[in-house]
Amino acid sequence: MDHMGHDMHSMGEVAGLPMAERDDDRDALRLDRLHVPIGPGLSDWPVGLILRLTLQGDVLQGVEVDHLPVPSGPRLPYWDEPWLLAAQGEEVTRGRAARRRCAAHLDSAGRLLAVAGWDDGAARCRRLRDELLSGASRQTIDGELRRTVQRIGRSRALRWSIAGLGVLPAGRGRAAGVTGPALAADGDAYDRLMMWLGEIERGLAELDEGRLLTSDELTGPRGRLDGPRPPSQALLDVLPELLTGAEFACARIIVASLDPDIEELALAPASGAAHA
Amino acid sequence: MPDAAPLWATVVLPVVLAVAAVVTAGFDSVLSGAAERGSAGSVREAGRRAVGPLREGLRLLVQQPRRTTAADRLLGRLGVVLVPVAAVLAGAVLPWGFGAVSDPSVGVVWFNAMEALAWAAVWLAGWGPNSALSLIGGYRFLAQGLAYELPHMFAITTAALGAESLRVGEVVAAQDGVWFVVWMPVAFVVYLLSALAMAFWGPFEYPLGRDAAGGVAAELAGVDRLVFLGGRWLLLVVTAGFSVPLFLGGGNGPLLPGWAWTLLKTAAVLALLVAGRRALPVLRMERYMELAWMVLVPLTLLQALFVAVVVLNR
Numbered sequence: 001m002d003h004m005g006h007d008m009h010s011m012g013e014v015a016g017l018p019m020a021e022r023d024d025d026r027d028a029l030r031l032d033r034l035h036v037p038i039g040p041g042l043s044d045w046p047v048g049l050i051l052r053l054t055l056q057g058d059v060l061q062g063v064e065v066d067h068l069p070v071p072s073g074p075r076l077p078y079w080d081e082p083w084l085l086a087a088q089g090e091e092v093t094r095g096r097a098a099r100r101r102c103a104a105h106l107d108s109a110g111r112l113l114a115v116a117g118w119d120d121g122a123a124r125c126r127r128l129r130d131e132l133l134s135g136a137s138r139q140t141i142d143g144e145l146r147r148t149v150q151r152i153g154r155s156r157a158l159r160w161s162i163a164g165l166g167v168l169p170a171g172r173g174r175a176a177g178v179t180g181p182a183l184a185a186d187g188d189a190y191d192r193l194m195m196w197l198g199e200i201e202r203g204l205a206e207l208d209e210g211r212l213l214t215s216d217e218l219t220g221p222r223g224r225l226d227g228p229r230p231p232s233q234a235l236l237d238v239l240p241e242l243l244t245g246a247e248f249a250c251a252r253i254i255v256a257s258l259d260p261d262i263e264e265l266a267l268a269p270a271s272g273a274a275h276a
Numbered sequence: 277m278p279d280a281a282p283l284w285a286t287v288v289l290p291v292v293l294a295v296a297a298v299v300t301a302g303f304d305s306v307l308s309g310a311a312e313r314g315s316a317g318s319v320r321e322a323g324r325r326a327v328g329p330l331r332e333g334l335r336l337l338v339q340q341p342r343r344t345t346a347a348d349r350l351l352g353r354l355g356v357v358l359v360p361v362a363a364v365l366a367g368a369v370l371p372w373g374f375g376a377v378s379d380p381s382v383g384v385v386w387f388n389a390m391e392a393l394a395w396a397a398v399w400l401a402g403w404g405p406n407s408a409l410s411l412i413g414g415y416r417f418l419a420q421g422l423a424y425e426l427p428h429m430f431a432i433t434t435a436a437l438g439a440e441s442l443r444v445g446e447v448v449a450a451q452d453g454v455w456f457v458v459w460m461p462v463a464f465v466v467y468l469l470s471a472l473a474m475a476f477w478g479p480f481e482y483p484l485g486r487d488a489a490g491g492v493a494a495e496l497a498g499v500d501r502l503v504f505l506g507g508r509w510l511l512l513v514v515t516a517g518f519s520v521p522l523f524l525g526g527g528n529g530p531l532l533p534g535w536a537w538t539l540l541k542t543a544a545v546l547a548l549l550v551a552g553r554r555a556l557p558v559l560r561m562e563r564y565m566e567l568a569w570m571v572l573v574p575l576t577l578l579q580a581l582f583v584a585v586v587v588l589n590r
Contacts, residue, residue, distance in 0.1 A: 036408045042489055058412060115487045117479075117558025123311035157479075158557050248412060249560055252487035 025056045026245065033061060038252075040068045044114040044122075046255065048262035051239070058248040063240045070266045077230075077264045079104040080220035084267075086213040087225075097213050098206035102145075103132045104221035105181075105196040105203075108259040109152070112193055115256045116162055121155070124148045138207040145204060149197045163190040166242045166254035177234035180223025182258055189257035222261060230267040235260040285377045290364050296517075296542070297509035301329035304550045311554070333502055341498035344405045352404015356500050358397030359507030366390035367514045369444050371521050372535050376444060383444035384436045387518060388429065391474045394511060395421050398476060398483055398492055401504060405495035413491020417483035419561040420473055423568040424480070428470030430576035431463040435522040438583050448526030455525040459586070462579040464523040466572055468549065471515035475508055478553035482561055516549055517542045 025031045039050040048070070054062035076084045082097040110125035128145050152158065168178070170186040181199060185191040199221075218224060223231030235258045242254050309316065309325035316322035369376050369383040380386060395417065402414020436442050438460060439450035450456075457464045473480040484491045496504055520526055520541045527534025 034408060038489075044486055055408070058415075113557070117481060117486060118556070119308060120311045120554040121557070123308060127312060127314065155555070155557070157555075157559070161557050161560055161563060247562065249416075249482075249485070249487060249562065 023056070023061075025059065025061065031056045044111045044256065045252075046111075046260055046262055049236075049255070049260065051243070051251075051255070053248075053251070055248065060243050060246050060248065060251055063243040065236050065239050067236070067262045067265070070262060072266045077261065077267060079107075079222070079261055080225055080264060080267070082213065083218050083220050083225055087215045087218055089215065092213045094209040094211050094213055095207050097217075098203040098209060099132055101221050102200045102203040102207070103129045105200050106132065108221075108256075109193060109196050109200075111259060112162075112189070112253070112256040113152070113158075115252045116158060118155075118158060121148075121152050121158075125152075138204065141207075142204060146201065149201055153194065153197055159190055162193070162253050162257070163188055165189040165246070165250045166257055168192075168238060168242060168258075172241075173238065176238045177227065177229060178223065178231070178238060179227060179234070180219065180221070180231055182235060183223070189253055192257045220264075222259075222264065225267065230264045232260040232262065232264040236265075285372070286368075289367055289377050293364060293367050293510050293513055294506075296513045296546075297506065298330060300513055300546050300550060301509050302326035303547065304553075305329050307550065307554055333506065336498055336502040339498040339501075341500050342495055344407055344495050347406045348404050351400045353500070355397045355400025355402070355404055356496065356504045356507075358393060358400070359504055360510050361507075362390045362393040362397055363507055363510035363514045365393070367510075367517070370514065370517050371444055371448055371526055372538055379443060379445045382442045384432055384442045384447070384522075387444075388432060391515075394474065397507075401496070402483070402492040407495050409488045409490070409494045410492050410496075412488050413483045413485070413494065416485070416488070416491060416561060417476060419565070420476065420480060420482055423561050423565040424470045424473035427466045427568055427572035427576045428474070430573070430580055431467040431470065432522065434460050434463040434576065434580045434583050435467075437580060437587060440587060444521050448521045448528065451525040451528055455523065455528075457523040460523065460579060460583060462575050463583075464519070466576050467519055467522065468516075468545070469572075471512070471519060472549060472553075474515050475512035477508055477512050478549065479556040479559045481558050485558060512549070513542075513546065516545045519545055 021033055022030050023033045034055045036053045036055055037050060038053060039045055040048045048068040050066040050068070052064040052066060053060055079100065082092045082100050086092040086097070106125045106129035110122045110129065113119075113125060114122035125148065128141065128148060131141055165188055167188045168182065168185075170183055173183045173186070181195040182192055185195040216226075218226040220231065222235065225231070227234075239255065239258070239260075242258075243251050246254060303326070305328040306316070306322055306325045309322075309328070316325060366387050368378050369380070369386050371379070376383070398417040399414040402410045402412075402417070404410070435447055435456050438456055439447040441447060441450070447456075472478045476483050482491075484493050488494065490496075493501060493504060517538075520538055524541045524545070525537075527538045529537035532540070
């Protein structure tokens with residue numbers, strides 16, 4: 001803490017915990033600053049992600065993005081599996097890929113809704129995700145999935161609660177290397193949620209598609225898998241910019257609306273493309 | 277005015293409130309079970325889901341309390357215990373149809389004072405563990421208080437104004453003919469919103485928000501957690517129950533005795549709140565504050581003005 005320099009003379013420790021230091025905030029007020037790490041294990045949080053926050057009041061003054069070491073092994077990142085397998089030359093049906101994409105978006109939406117405090121919506125998303133992954137046929141799941149998606153899309157209270165948070169214009173996203181729904185949404189947390197919901201509905205039509213995925217279709221749920229970096233890396237890269245200056249209450253909504261997948265970072269650069 | 281209740285009512289009150297809280301929590305658990313695992317299918321399964329909160333309560337009883345470094349154990353405990361205490365004390369002025377445990381001439385003010393006690397309780401419980409997340413939760417409740425308290429007070433005042441009395445018994449008596457909800461609908465709706473806010477439950481769960489890892493309750497485990505969260509259900513029951521004497525005519529109604537009407541109406545209000553909660557995310561206070569001050573305060577003031585004019589011309 002010594003490197004913080006000024007105003008440190010009376011700072012010490014209480015019960016082994018460092019006291020808050022003080023520093024100027026964005027309004028040039030001198031306020032306590034507190035270092036609070038969140039993650040790596042937290043409910044409704046991308047597993048393994050660590051954010052080291054510097055808080056002044058409830059405003060995030062500094063954000064450092066970190067994550068647990070990503071285990072590298074033969075296992076492919078779960079949510080990207082169908083596309084990567086296809087790139088390696090295996091036979092993967094479009095239906096299987098669509099199923100995985102829908103489930104991935106339901107998983108993300110469930111996390112975002114849980115963080116936004118809509119337990120009911122989150123629970124429904126998660127149940128449908130599990131049903132999709134356990135192989136429910138299109139007929140059995142179609143009605144309820146559509147109803148759930150519509151219900152979420154129609155909720156004015158949800159829109160009112162999360163609109164305007166974490167605005168990521170397409171230009172800025174593209175510069176950071178973001179691809180996939182977060183780029184296409186070209187907007188805030190709510191727009192990204194709507195983008196997921198839209199892809200879920202479109203994917204639903206393809207669930208029983210028997211044609212094979214071609215090896216150059218390398219767009220997973222979070223973006224292009226044949227780029228120089230895994231899509232989640234780009235999502236992590238935009239986090240500090242989106243979070244700095246945000247209030248603590250908004251921070252988790254912003255993270256959940258991007259929903260980086262730490263497992264995806266194990267993806268060696270263009271691992272799939274090499275085979276393609 | 278109803279007669280004062282017998283002395284045994286004092287002892288029975290907390291028990292009745294606790295039973296009502298367990299039933300409400302059970303109903304809520306059935307609804308969330310349907311969202312999480314699909315419809316129950318059989319009565320047996322529905323019953324199993326309904327006793328979920330009770331099972332969780334027993335589990336908490338035997339769980340180790342958690343200790344945090346440099347915690348303010350005294351104030352933290354005090355905060356936790358004050359939640360159910362405030363709920364029961366507020367419940368003392370609830371008329372059960374035949375009479376309240378106590379019916380002081382300032383009953384409405386007493387009720388409001390007890391909710392101010394709940395403010396202190398939640399903040400202290402957030403302060404106690406010396407954890408950033410629970411402190412954030414504690415402060416969220418203060419922000420929430422700033423947002424909901426003014427419209428809430430105006431709503432309560434409107435009912436008292438209509439009865440020209442702060443005595444709960446007289447507020448009920450004044451609704452012998454027409455219930456207040458009929459000519460004070462705005463006050464009633466605002467009251468229901470603030471009842472949720474006061475019990476920091478449902479869309480007003482912000483101080484216990486998931487995004488702050490449970491906020492005030494983040495570090496609570498074992499008996500502490502049981503008392504705090506159980507106290508919250510008690511608060512919900514009491515605040516929802518208080519809407520009955522204020523706006524829904526109390527024990528007034530045909531055929532059935534007063535206590536039965538009170539029970540029915542309270543159950544209806546609770547069911548409405550618990551079911552309505554399923555449709556809403558948590559309201560972030562940063563956004564709700566705007567609505568509360570720009571829309572709800574003027575609306576409740578207009579409502580109070582309307583009632584005042586009616587009362588003056590009576």
